Amino acid sequence: MDTETFSLFAALLAVVAALGAIGVVVLRLISGRSPFATDVLGAVHAIRFPLAALVAAASMGGSLYFSEVAGFPPCRYCWWQRFAMYPLVVVLGVAAVSSNRWLPRLATAMATIGAGIAAYHYQLQRFPDQGSSCDATAPCTAIWVEELGFVTIPAMAFAGFAAILALIWAPRAVRRTAFVEDELVAQG
């Protein structure tokens, strides 16, 4: 797969992740009235941590492809987003196989910080006037990848963080799903 194809693949995945995040939140909002939404949320809830870990792993894989294979140098803000995203693979992966109550909170803090940095980085790309020169190797204002007219690398990162946050929190506190979780925990 060449860089161009991979970029489009990553961008489309990011769009799917963003739509998925929105979808889960919408389901949560209508779950009081829709038994189907409640059912879907329940099913998602059962695998929310593996799914969120998958999102983090895919984001990490994409990030590594862009820097190591495609040769795009990560800028300062890219690195800060990496600091937030890469450990999420482990945190969410462990959360998927344990019932530690702090792991989701830790993941939430990391994903929120990551999403904030990604949002700032994205607007920096949209309005590059904020920087008055380009670093010779890795300027944060430079846009290495832009697919579908708006999906740049920090936009993909933002979609990943948003999907992780939505997966962690949206299915929660739906009583039916909470019950299913209790059942699952009870079953070991």
Add this chain to the structure above:
Amino acid sequence: MSDDTAAKRPKTTFESLVNPQDDEPKSSSVPVLAIVAGVVVLIAIVGAMAIFLSGDDDGDEVVTDAGGEVVDPIELSEITVDGDVLPRLEDPASDPAIGMPAPEISGLSYNGEPVEIFFDGRPKVISFLAHWCPVCQEELPQLVEWIDGGAAGDEVDVYVVATAITDERPNFPPSAWFQSEGLSGVPVLMDSDTSTAAEAFGLNAFPYWVVIDADGTVALRVSGLVTDLLDLPPTEAFDFLAQFAVAE
């Protein structure tokens, strides 16, 4: 004992109220497997779309040589450097390169014609631009306007050096960029794949300017958007830079 029963009962009652038919939670109408399958199918569809949709949009700008003949543009050239390489720019206000003889460089323009920047007794302003740098993309139209307006008159020669050229970065090829922005009337040197020309002049960031006086020595080096640096309208800012080349 009755307290225990009372503590237990509300939970059971609550659950049976919320999930009246949910005696066997695993028989939910949406099995987890469906979500997993959905995710897998989505990823497969996205992969197929990416392969199907990618790779068929290259802009065609026509490049002509001095005689008006259409030529295949070149994006990189071999650069030869004569003289000492300048140190990397740190602080323009206390730049040790000021007063040092500028290296002489030569290579090719994007239409294949030779370009030389050498000591010929004339003051020079050299603009180094990277095609993928958004600040350079902002500066080039201003530069074109300045050049089209006569630049610094006949006193100063203006050169453009396209550097940090790579097809892995956006806005490639630079030849098409220069054509679409209407850059003409000044020599355009295409740097090597290792940015030999930029290295020779100690480039630290883009856009980058080197001002050389009539003696062939460096009068000023700055990086960044000149209008921002000087807080002047573009034409006045470029004129201000050019003055360093003729001031003595």
